[in-house]
Amino acid sequence: MSEQLAEQFEQIITGIGEDVRREGLAKTPARAASAFRYLTQGYEQSLEELVNGALFESDLDEMIIVRDIELYSLCEHHLLPFFGKAQVAYIPNGRVLGLSKVARIVDMFARRLQIQEQLTRQIAEALQEVTGAKGVAVQITANHLCMMMRGVAKQNSEMSTSMMLGSFRERQSTRNEFLQLIR
Template sequence: MMDEQKIGPEDEKNSVKEQLAYHYRCILSLLGEDVEREGLKKTPERVAKAMMFLTKGYKQSAKEILSSARFKYEGTQMVVVKDIEFYSMCEHHILPFFGKVHIGYIAADQIVGLSKIPRLVDAFARRLQVQERFTTEMMNALSCELSTHGVIVLVEARHLCMQMRGVEKQDSSTVTCDFCGDFKNESLRQEFYRRIGRY
């Protein structure tokens, strides 16, 4: 009896891509498009690959990202990483929203490598999201995985679901903020806002 052929990660990835492409082909047809015309022949495959990239955060772990570069630290100062650009997809309309994330934390007995914070942002941004949850997820991840006295996350974003459809307001933006620990102190929050050049 022959051994069953093992399915590897690449095979699984290709299978998902093929299924997504099939469904995008159906969607284009339902919208009235000719899926065989020159400009659209390869569109289902391209969109499938794009969506797999834009949602790859589901396969990324905040714990793994933050635990890969933690260092002992004896100070208790505020660490701020600001103007981290991000691109995400609104879970309500599957349209992009994008902007900047500003993160601060009060170090307890350790700090994290600076590049890990933008990686954390990407891990949560590359999922179907709402901005409010996106903000809280980053705050919770840093608070749970890193030894801190407090964490604050502020997100500023523009939503194409508000600009391209619905109310069609081109200049609107949304600001969300979540914090814990020492950042419950208003004066400390004001210091963070000053450091990122807001308010």
């Protein structure tokens, strides 16, 4: 698979008029294939394997927030990176998830060809599925190189998306508490 991907990167490089035999590019197709496999490794992961039983019984019923989870993804429209931070919260319903698993869920979905709106929803729905939480909230702010490097070329633009499930959607006070705590 990686060899085929390297050959395709070689075709792309040749297609733009470069010589893949020159010193600086000689190993680029293989390096690009390896990097692309890494950047899209989310396709090789499953939620069940990722969580790996790291759910723990708890009588806690207050909001849990994991803030400033760095994320890196590739825009499915241009294959250019977007990067930012996710704020993830949930209200447990008898079980809590191991802390690192929240960040791993973010990474699993970010490491796929993606749009930010979909990424936000996937993270929220996965956390809801895994924990059975009373409510889940996800907010992402990201910079998109497809908007910064090409097209409109707006260097300081950011995109913000959110997804609220359960009590975060149903109760304005819960939503407001989350939004206040992530500011």
